[in-house]
Amino acid sequence: MxxxxxxxxxxxxxxxxxxxxxxxxxxxxxxxxxxxxxxxxxxxxxxxxxxxxxxxxxxxxxxxxxxxxxxxxxxxxxxxxxxxxxxxxxxxxxxxxxxxxxxxxxxxxxxxxxxxxxxxxxxxRFWPAARRIRNAIDDGTLGTPTLGEVSVILHRPSEYYATDAWRGQWDTDGGGVLMTQAVHQIDMLQWFMGEAVSVSGHIRTHTHGAHIETEDSASAVVTFTSGATATITATTGANYNLGNRVTVIGGTGAIASVLEFPEGREGVNEIWTVPGQLALGTAFSIDVHANLDVADVNAGLADxxxxxxxxxxxxxxxxxxxxxxGRDARASLAIVAGIYESSRTGRVVDLQATAHSAMKVNR
Ligand SMILES: NC(=O)c1ccc[n+]([C@@H]2O[C@H](COP(=O)([O-])OP(=O)(O)OC[C@H]3O[C@@H](n4cnc5c(N)ncnc54)[C@H](O)[C@@H]3O)[C@@H](O)[C@H]2O)c1
The missing domain is CATH 3.40.50.720 (NAD(P)-binding Rossmann-like Domain)
Known part of the structure; x- marks a missing residue:
């Protein structure tokens, strides 16, 4: 080289x-x-x-x-x-x-x-399990995705926010669980599902309000140009860290998921229902230490x-x-920003209308 x-x-x-x-x-x-x-x-x-x-x-x-x-x-x-x-x-x-x-x-x-x-x-996106889904969409094994689901159920102790004062403030962090954690799974979702056209959602601060002004919890619905839809559930306020999961149902009806448990460890295809290849597992176990600190999460992602x-x-x-x-990364940010806008206005946000304009995140 x-x-x-x-x-x-x-x-x-x-x-x-x-x-x-x-x-x-x-x-x-x-x-x-x-x-x-x-x-x-x-x-x-x-x-x-x-x-x-x-x-x-x-x-x-x-x-x-x-x-x-x-x-x-x-x-x-x-x-x-x-x-x-x-x-x-x-x-x-x-x-x-x-x-x-x-x-x-x-x-x-x-x-x-x-x-x-x-x-x-x-x-x-470099996990073999994520690539397997992307390839199965490309070669028709799954068919065009019709339904998606993002689940980000994380535990962060209050020290996580208290130690780094910039975290969880709109000016210095730009958002909460959606902007910092769930944006990874939102990126993967739109990589699988295609271009998002609209989004509606709600953000809340249920658990970490003593330290942050941004959201620690969010729910949203996204629609895509294909007509497909997906839900997003995200929190850093759970008492137990269930990690992250992205699930898609393809046009063939086959279901595929990427589960990351514990957080930061390589995702696996926990659900894979392509005919002839049925695999259903669960990586969840109380023997696994789930409430890792952030240094351990980051170490697991290093490879x-x-x-x-x-x-x-x-x-x-x-x-x-x-x-x-950069354009790929703009797409996940637009979904996050759209959820903030929708939560503030109570409206469905048209992402196409803002595709080429300067949309500020509204707080
Ligand atoms: N890909 C991942 O899985 C992953 C994991 C953790 C963090 N991140 C991202 O990495 C970024 C940093 O996160 P972190 O947890 O390491 O933050 P951090 O607070 O630990 O480190 C940020 C550092 O940047 C320095 N800094 C601030 N402004 C600077 C400037 N203008 N020039 C040079 N240095 C400057 C700060 O002094 C600080 O040392 C964030 O955007 C975060 O989302 C990504």
Whole structure:
């Protein structure tokens, strides 16, 4: 593989997955990292043997990088991605792409203008179980999906929100369980079901109101251009972490699901009812330690971060599109933003009407 000089922006909890992934790719050199908290950048650089630790993305760019990965809080993604794109630096940004659709549009436009590779990290798409469903839709085994179901039933202790003051605030986090956790499963849902056309839903704060102003619970219905519909149930307020599940029923009537239990461990096809291939299992067990802390959840995802980071490096070097583009990531954000809008107005939100306009998340 040709050589690629890469920097990491934001040295918090998820950045380690990026450093480990990048350092496994032949020909990739991790030149340095940046964090507004310079001490944190220095500790991170020492841990991963990086030669440079700087504060800002501009200083990182000045080191002569070809690409960067972005691990800052969501509302900061836009500024970092646009700065990198305008400097001609390829970008792989953590999910969600941004916290409002207008910002996502500005990021996509900046990447297009600069003709850089712009990918967004949704590593669960690299699970074999998720790919098996996507392939079974493509080859007709499942048929066109008619009905979908997203279930995100998570436990977060109050310290999760209390420790990082930026979490669960509209200005600094852009949303709650939908924006931060369920966006992964919403991405997978729309990857399976196709383009969403409308959404209605409700958000509530039932459990973590002492620490957050955004939602810890949500229910929604999404419709797709195919006429298919899907429901979304999401919470971080459960006392027991049941993980995540995405289920689709195809036009053949066959049902397929991806279950992630415990959270952060590779998803499995828990339900697969294609004729001749019937498989029904349950990964749930009280012997499994389910209420993992976030570091354990992130550690479980590391191998799939590696696959997506490898895909991105290959996309940069070969000039092809990455597995998840900025436009793909805009689609899941539009559903999340649409649920917020619907909850605020009590109306069904037409996602097509906002497809090319600057829709702000309404609170
Ligand atoms: N793909 C996944 O499974 C996954 C898992 C966890 C987090 N994430 C995403 O990663 C991002 C970061 O999450 P985290 O939990 O690591 O957050 P974190 O708070 O632990 O770390 C964020 C870091 O970014 C730094 N920062 C803020 N603004 C900056 C700027 N302008 N330039 C440089 N550094 C800046 C902060 O000082 C902090 O050290 C979020 O968008 C989150 O959604 C993705």
């Amino acid at each position: 040709a050589s690629l000089r890469v920097g990491i922006v934001g040295c918090g909890k998820i950045a380690g997955n990026h450093a480990r992934a990048l350092q496994q790719i032949p020909g990739v050199e991790v030149v340095g990292c940046s964090d507004l908290d310079l001490d944190r950048a220095r500790v991170f650089a020492a841990r991963y043997g990086l030669a440079n630790a700087v504060r800002t993305v501009d200083e990182l760019i000045a080191l002569g990088i070809d690409a960067c990965t972005v691990c800052t809080p969501h509302p900061v993604h836009e500024q970092v991605v646009i700065t990198a794109a305008e400097a001609g630096v390829h970008v792989l940004c953590e999910k969600p792409i941004a916290v409002d659709v207008a910002a996502a549009d500005r990021m996509i436009e900046a990447a297009d203008r600069a003709d850089i590779t712009f990918g967004v990290l949704f590593q669960r 799939f971060h590696t696959l997506q980071v490898q895909d991105f490096a290959d996309a940069v070097l070969t000039g092809r599109e990455p597995a998840v583009t």
